[in-house]
Amino acid sequence: MNIKALQITNIKLILGPLLPLSVAKILRALAHSENPGLLFLGKQAIDDDCNQTGQMVAGLLKWSQATLASKVILDKEKQEVTVEREVDGGLETLCLDLPAVIT
Template sequence: MMKIMVSVKRVVDYAVKIRVKPDKSGVETSNVKMSMNPFCEIALEEALRIKESGLASEVVAVSMGPAQCVDTLRTGLAMGADRAIHVESTANLYPLTVAKLLKAIVEVEKPGLLILGKQAIDDDCNQTGQMVAGLLNWPQGTFASKVVLDNEKLTATVDREVDGGIETLCLNLPAVITTDLRLNQPRYATLPNIMKAKSKVIKKFTPEDLKVEIKSDFDVVRVNEPPKRKAGVVLSSVDELIDKLRNEARVI
């Protein structure tokens, strides 16, 4: 039966107010609450539901980054993942490097399906899933809002959200799927499962083990806070509104 691999990322918690570092080199992450990327939670939830429906035998969670990523993997194990893999690196990992590392892990684990969140809420790149599909030469279904597997035909039918509505794709397995917000509602980890997750083994790799060179494909020059919005104004008439739209905003 098929194995599913899910990539999960440790990011600044979605409820934290983001602060830019004084030197403008990035956002502040020290002494800040970190958690699993929300889209990665959706990806893991979908993998667990597929396994619970009897269409997969195992769910393997994978994360890349510093030692603290183990906490994110423990969350994944507590949600229901069977095993976890940590690629430990203190370097900044950009999408192409992550895609290369995922490709190397796929070649070791040989899953029938790779599921990722469509993007991470820290950099919003929305690139890794597409890149790893290209490197593996696997079909891809991005922005998935519904996934149906057929183990007999070895296919996955994916409804994906596009600007014009819903596009339906039929992918031959193995394939890469990236998950959108409306695919499912992730479960909460129960206390017994959290306790069990503490004793589960997390397999360690380094980029060197996987023969992947860590290098930056681009440089972050500067990170700035978005400009403050100007206060709104109350207009006395429709004519005044039309005048401002035409002459100040220049949208009509």
């Protein structure tokens, strides 16, 4: 797996803000064209405080997902990622096959 980064921030739209599902569909199209093994998205939007886009992208792509990640370890040989996340009462560790979406 090759590692490459693509950062997209602050896209101004003539028609105004997009709904989370519209953003997820755009990111799905980008994932199909760029073929990444791993997508990192923010925890939530700053304008409407939504926490939906990452989960929607994972669902549309049918990829594994982990939300609210606090630690990420990538194993390129095994094609998997280990994600530690904070949950009520402690930490939870998830092991995901790639490709995956992490927020």
